[in-house]
Amino acid sequence: MTSVDAIVEQYSRKSTPLKKRLYVGIGFIFIICAIIGIWIPGWPTVSWAVPAAYLFSHSNEKLFRWTLTNRWFGSALFDYYSTGKTLPKHVKTWIIVFITIMSAVSIWITDLAGDPGYGQAFIAIVWLIGVWFIYSKVKTRT
Incomplete structure (x- = not known):
């Protein structure tokens, strides 16, 4: 896959309204941890962003797209998803x-x-x- 649109189309899933809220909430916790990792040496960044992207892929297409295009960890997530989660x-x-x-x-x-x-x-x-x-x-x- 060579585009964010193709990745979003393949990996986005529908969830119930309750699961959507739960996944977005937990996803934001992971994103906060990923953002902390940008400034604190030794604290991982992408390791927190991967589960956030997964949760957003099941709850909010806009946030999933944002994780794939983010300037700090988007390229690593894009590579992960574009190669079939490898x-x-x-x-x-x-x-x-x-x-x-x-x-x-x-x-x-x-x-x-x-x-x-x-x-x-x-x-x-x-x-x-x-x-x-x-x-x-x-x-x-x-």
């Missing part, structure tokens, strides 16, 4: 590396805090689910 292999690898590092640090800090093991187990389970999802469910761009 990520380059090196990006998937780095995502898995960062998830692993942050999970290991979180497990270590939880251990230092004196947790009997429930927190570490929960973090490890979430880590496994995240790595599995990125590796197997997110398509790799060739």
Whole structure:
């Protein structure tokens, strides 16, 4: 796909009025987090914008179009959607590396805090689910 119109046409979905309001509200929370990431080093931007775009694609075509054309993260979202919701292999690898590092640090800090093991187990389970999802469910761009 080469145009925003084609992407909007393919990925926009209809929702009930209640779901529309809910999705727009949650989408704005994600957008606020994405905007914070523009100015705070280390805070992700596109990682927050992707779920916002997804929610807007199910609730508000105008906001979905805005996320695809935004000057800060629009090009990354456009690439993601125009290639069929795929990520380059090196990006998937780095995502898995960062998830692993942050999970290991979180497990270590939880251990230092004196947790009997429930927190570490929960973090490890979430880590496994995240790595599995990125590796197997997110398509790799060739």
